[in-house]
Amino acid sequence: MKVLCLSGSARAASFNTALLEVAAAELAARDIDVMRIAPSDLRALPLMDQDLESASGLPEQARALKASFHAADGIVWACPEYNGSVTPLLKNVIDWVSRPDDALPAPACFQRRPMALLAASPGGLGGLRGLRHVREILGNLSAMVVPRQFALAKAGDAFDAQGALRDSKNQEAVAGVMDDLLFWMQAIHGKG
Template identity: 35%
Template sequence: MTRPPRILLFAGSIRTGAYSGKVAAAAQKELALQGAEVTRISLGDYPLPIMNQDLETEEGVPENAIKLARLFASHDAVMICTPEYNGSIPPLLKNAIDWISRAKENGKPIRAFSGRIGCICCSSNGHFAGIRSASHLRQVLAHIQMDVIASQVSVPNAGEAFDQNGDFKEERLRNGMNRTCKALIETASLCMQMD
């Protein structure tokens, strides 16, 4: 009997009422409905200093980056719901990725990204849904050898996108989240069988 895929899920914003947090909540609901085992975290629970190699040399990689790297490594897939800052990845998220990429255990790099399945959602209150941030994030994750699935959910006008239950008002977005979660679970399950 195969186990359900374990999916780590988080938003690239810790703002109160963040749209990306609402997208993560909608994804959590859908992934669970489709049978995945979901761990949703907040980057706010893993505060990190701004990446500075002097700090790394003097004090090592912060414990929170190591904890995050271990979390990545213990899941089959990672879904990231990102906002967009000035056409790109917000610093909270990029800084976390940069630190995680430096995490080591017993002198060996923790394989947080390599070979892991990734999935991206993006949101913004504008018409373009943060898609520039999503495409930059896709490039960064590919560079560190994550296998990011093609399917993604892009939520424009995010201030108006959710009903009082936190569900997407538009059928197009509900279907999009359904399809993306299905693709993520199928891809992660396939990779688990090959391991």
């Protein structure tokens, strides 16, 4: 099975990207093929613009992103929260991947695809408010967003120097979300 991992933060020292790496390590330990999309690749994606799309079709970066989504049996999103909602980078990814093209129709990258949500924030709620919006957007695209999610509060103190979570309860929570993702991947795709 293949799982695509991506972070909605382009910040070099992103807590969300660090949390995503914890999840990716959890998956790799279970012999899951982990695919990553670098934040720099997401930054290169132009702002979703239907005039641009009409004039020249989907940009190459959007086509490559759609192909990565389509190749994955499941997806893990690390979702920063801006003003209680979705980051522009994350929303731009969703908007481009949901666009139709000759190779992949609009719902092909989301429909019946299990997705897991994580968030990290230096605040007390860990980005929890933004996860509600991401869940709603992905649900509208017919994604199967797994019920369990994890929001890491006080993320500035949560990681050790090697990037591991200091608190074993937080590690268990990430592992639990990955358990749910793998359960739904097995249920939907019959793999594993």
